Amino acid sequence: MMLPLTNRLRRLIGMRPRAVRVFRALDDVSFDIAAGETVGIIGRNGGGKSTLLQILVGTLQASDGSVAVNGRVSALLELGAGFNPEFSGRENVFLAGAIMGLGTAEMADLMPLIERFADIGEFVDQPVKTYSSGMYVRLAFSVAIHVSPDILVVDEALAVGDTAFQTKCLTRIRRMQSEGVSIILVTHSTNTLLEYCDRGIYLRRGKVVLDGACRDVVKRYADDLVDEEGGTVIYDDEAVLSEPQSGDSQLPLAQVAEPEAPASEICDVSILDSAGNARTTFGYGDEVLIRVQIRVHRRIEAPCYGVQFKSVDDIALWAGTTQNMNLAPAPTDPGIYEFNWRLDMNVTGNRYVIALGVGDMDSGEYRRHSRVPYAGHIDVLPQPHSGHGWIAPNPRFMDPQRQS
Structure with a gap:
């Protein structure tokens, strides 16, 4: 049997080859996502979140099991995935469209919209290798949302963007939710999970710990973080609605x-x-x-x-x-x-x-x-053309009147 290249190099310089160890990035992970549903996936680094997404979009092949997808998938994975660094931003946009089965004419029609949302100016015609991480994610997200996906898959890549752009992206995600797009969102933010997702999945060491209501997933995740750091979970005197026990006919107290x-x-x-x-x-x-x-x-x-x-x-x-x-x-x-x-x-x-x-x-x-x-x-649901924030003052604008 031929040794892996790294082990052959170790033997060449007189070092003992390392034993090959099989690592299961995901173990018996199974779930369904309904049309129009937004599912948030949360967990610590190394839990298998990014691997799962890459399998879902087809950039990785699972060693066993299967994935069934019904509809066009658009994905924003970790930085560096999907774009050729030697190509310009514009060339990468057309390349991404071709990979998704869109023609040159169709992408040419979408290009002004993609440029406007990404807002990276003249850099769209510069090689992607010259981009900052923020510029990269601006263009990648803009492509992902403008190709009319049935399913949008977003990894933690949005975290590198500035706050204003993150807000812009999350606002667009809201709009896609109202249009019936299924969304899979990987995040470390429990607030994002609660605010934008219909359901949560907690992954730990490649296994599904909990798949259910976002508040239950957030609580379990937070408890595990405290426990893994050697602390003790302490509950305050704030009352929390509990789940009814099986066989218990009374209301949950x-x-x-x-x-x-x-x-x-x-x-x-x-x-x-x-x-x-x-x-x-x-x-x-x-x-x-x-x-x-x-x-x-x-x-x-x-x-x-x-x-x-x-x-x-x-x-x-x-x-x-x-x-x-x-x-x-x-x-x-x-x-x-x-x-x-x-x-x-x-x-x-x-x-x-x-x-x-x-x-x-x-x-x-x-x-x-x-x-x-x-x-x-x-x-x-947001009102079109009504501003942003929490309050709704029903703003009205009166045209300026010449005073002199």
């Missing part, structure tokens, strides 16, 4: 640190539209119904209920309570109760995280019983 159950606690939350249908995506101005179920353990004379909207990176955007709205909910005896918050989504296109709280007023002071910092999220 909130977890609390106190040995004695609080006077009241949040059991379940549903996000509905004005007609009472379960829904999480809304348009500007739509009414959202947040239905909250609580369990009351002891009589409460002056209950107080609160709701808060936050960004995915935990910035408080708005909060209201029945107390500061000058409302006086009726006293509650022990039992299960249900109440609703109705809110109009007069906000810009973004993902909004909902936090909820219940408590009571004791001598004019608020006393917390239970709080859920993540009770779900709402996606508000």
Whole structure:
């Protein structure tokens, strides 16, 4: 049997050849992605994320197993993949189109759009080897989104771009989501996973640790990071909605640190539209119904209920309570109760995280019983030509009038 080249070189200079070890980059990884679904893949370096993407797009061949793809795939993988460094940016754009089966005439029509989005100026006609990493990713991402993909695959490459360009790219990803494009997004950012993905997959050492709701994947990933660094996962007294146990017929109760159950606690939350249908995506101005179920353990004379909207990176955007709205909910005896918050989504296109709280007023002071910092999220579709940010002031511009 012929030794690998590196081992033959070691033998030539008198060194002992290394034993060949088989390394499994991915082990029994299996999942499906539905049309129009956005799936985020998270995990530490070396977990197999980039290898998985390369297998999905066909630049690597798996030693066993299979991949079934239905539709045109466009990919932005790690820097250096896909472009010929000796070619100019323009030549690489036409090369990428040819690889994807697009004709020269079709790419010529797309070229102005690609140039405008990439915004690298005259460098588009310079060899790619002269590009900075930011310029490279600008052009590569612009190509990936303009070839009308059915499936967009994005590796961590966006992390090298400047903040403004990252925002521009993520805004375009939002638009592609609304157009029904399936998106696979590899990221180290838990905020990106929560904000942009419908589902998360946590990869560790080539295996799928968890495939499910983004908040569950983020929590498991964060716990493992602490554990692997030799720390201990400590939970604070913030109540978190727990998953119901198999065979448990009662509603999932909130977890609390106190040995004695609080006077009241949040059991379940549903996000509905004005007609009472379960829904999480809304348009500007739509009414959202947040239905909250609580369990009351002891009589409460002056209950107080609160709701808060936050960004995915935990910035408080708005909060209201029945107390500061000058409302006086009726006293509650022990039992299960249900109440609703109705809110109009007069906000810009973004993902909004909902936090909820219940408590009571004791001598004019608020006393917390239970709080859920993540009770779900709402996606508000962006309005075209309305600006960017969190608020929606309905801007209007009046043409300048000559004064003299």
